[in-house]
Amino acid sequence: MNTSEIMARLKVKHANEKEYLQAVQEVLETIEDVYNQHPEFEEAKIIERLVEPDRIFTFKVTWVDDNGEIQTNTGYRVQFNSAIGPYKGGLRFHPSVNVSILKFLGFEQIFKNALTTLPMGGGKGGSDFNPKGKSDAEIMRFCQAFMLELWRNIGPDTDVPAGDVGVGGREIGYLFGMYKKLAREHTGVLTGKGMTWGGSLIRPEATGFGAVYFVQHMLHVQGKDIKDKKVAISGFGNVAWGAAMKATQLGAHVIAISGPDGVIYNPNGMTDEKIAYMLELRSSNNDVVAPFADKFPDAVFYPGKKAWSIKCDIAMPCAYQNELTGEDARELLDNGTWCCAEVSNMGCTPEAIAEFQKAKILFAPGKAVNAGGVATSGLEMTQNAMHISWSAEEVDKKLHEIMSNIHHSCVRYGTQPDGYINYLKGANIAGFMKVATAMLEQGVI
Numbered sequence: 088m089n090t091s092e093i094m095a096r097l098k099v100k101h102a103n104e105k106e107y108l109q110a111v112q113e114v115l116e117t118i119e120d121v122y123n124q125h126p127e128f129e130e131a132k133i134i135e136r137l138v139e140p141d142r143i144f145t146f147k148v149t150w151v152d153d154n155g156e157i158q159t160n161t162g163y164r165v166q167f168n169s170a171i172g173p174y175k176g177g178l179r180f181h182p183s184v185n186v187s188i189l190k191f192l193g194f195e196q197i198f199k200n201a202l203t204t205l206p207m208g209g210g211k212g213g214s215d216f217n218p219k220g221k222s223d224a225e226i227m228r229f230c231q232a233f234m235l236e237l238w239r240n241i242g243p244d245t246d247v248p249a250g251d252v253g254v255g256g257r258e259i260g261y262l263f264g265m266y267k268k269l270a271r272e273h274t275g276v277l278t279g280k281g282m283t284w285g286g287s288l289i290r291p292e293a294t295g296f297g298a299v300y301f302v303q304h305m306l307h308v309q310g311k312d313i314k315d316k317k318v319a320i321s322g323f324g325n326v327a328w329g330a331a332m333k334a335t336q337l338g339a340h341v342i343a344i345s346g347p348d349g350v351i352y353n354p355n356g357m358t359d360e361k362i363a364y365m366l367e368l369r370s371s372n373n374d375v376v377a378p379f380a381d382k383f384p385d386a387v388f389y390p391g392k393k394a395w396s397i398k399c400d401i402a403m404p405c406a407y408q409n410e411l412t413g414e415d416a417r418e419l420l421d422n423g424t425w426c427c428a429e430v431s432n433m434g435c436t437p438e439a440i441a442e443f444q445k446a447k448i449l450f451a452p453g454k455a456v457n458a459g460g461v462a463t464s465g466l467e468m469t470q471n472a473m474h475i476s477w478s479a480e481e482v483d484k485k486l487h488e489i490m491s492n493i494h495h496s497c498v499r500y501g502t503q504p505d506g507y508i509n510y511l512k513g514a515n516i517a518g519f520m521k522v523a524t525a526m527l528e529q530g531v532i
């Protein structure tokens with residue numbers, strides 16, 4: 088079957104899983120040529136096998152809130168593909184979480200993890216639990232109840248979850264505590280751990296730092312430098328925070344950050360105090376960015392507006408899937424934006440990507456740009472397995488090397504005859520080739 092036939096069948100079989108279908112379609116479209124050049128892949132039905140997760144666990148999570156009321160949520164873990172290593176990928180706690188979203192994230196993770204050069208398969212999990220407005224004690228009880236079900240299905244050489252939207256250091260702490268109690272072992276079963284109990288230095292910053300390192304490489308190819316460029320960032324979570332910090336350190340001006348309530352226009356760029364305040368905002372659990380403008384008088388809050396309404400050179404979506412639409416892309420292009428580095432997973436709609444590519448501006452997909460996060464999780468696993476910890480400099484150096492390698496892979500597989508670098512194609516082909524080869528060599532399983 089060719090890639091279009093496979094896609095058509097998937098659309099029938101999983102008709103209501105739109106995010107999953109979107110993620111698969113994007114990959115299949117970009118690897119089609121390579122797939123056709125390798126009849127051995129078709130013979131081994133590699134794509135048919137790759138698009139279905141190995142298994143999905145779905146479980147009930149019951150817990151008691153601060154009012155003594157019993158709450159019921161649904162927990163999931165999608166173990167997608169383990170061809171090149173144990174399943175690896177984050178947990179997302181957000182009311183939108185469902186099988187389609189976790190399958191899309193798990194599918195993306197396979198290729199992303201392959202790109203990192205580290206031995207990690209793809210997985211993802213989470214719950215429809217909404218952390219917004221919950222007390223610390225409620226978060227703890229939920230995490231404990233979640234792990235009570237999950238723990239038998241994960242392990243340091245089996246499946247290693249981490250954080251994603253709604254799951255940060257605090258949640259990983261509660262999840263790890265419960266795992267340790269049940270399994271009676273202190274191993275690297277989760278990443279993103281605290282620094283005193285097995286966490287890796289630089290992991291909290293790694294996704295954002297890695298994204299900016301990737302942008303530096305993209306710009307370098309064009310003979311440009313990030314210094315003095317205007318950068319618009321969406322979101323004010325962990326990823327946006329790391330990206331804002333590194334971009335600022337390198338002399339760029341982060342002139343926009345945003346939240347579900349609107350955008351902060353920050354014409355003078357970030358300061359250390361402003362960057363630190365991003366973390367404070369996030370931990371307030373209220374999911375609003377507006378207070379930033381109350382605290383810093385040189386910043387202006389525009390309710391209901393997106394970061395893409397602010398004139399910038401470089402756009403870095405750092406929030407959710409499909410947060411940057413075709414309309415947003417046209418607005419950015421009209422305002423002269425010449426680089427979009429997707430940091431969120433599938434942050435741009437297919438229409439937005441088509442606009443950027445048609446305009447031939449620099450565009451790179453999340454699975455390449457944000458891979459520094461999971462790569463540093465991989466480095467955390469290595470440190471745990473060796474029972475040592477590396478210095479921040481060592482980890483940062485390795486992160487630099489990994490982002491440089493990923494960029495190199497994108498250029499290698501994505502450079503078009505006219506010289507335009509199609510980073511989307513490059514990332515997908517590079518990831519696919521590695522996983523497909525591993526699957527082929529391991530037989531029909």
Ligand code: 2IT
Nearest residue numbers: 176177249250251461464
């Ligand atoms: O999307 C991602 O790569 C993550 N949420 C991080 C996953 C990880 O295992 O560190």
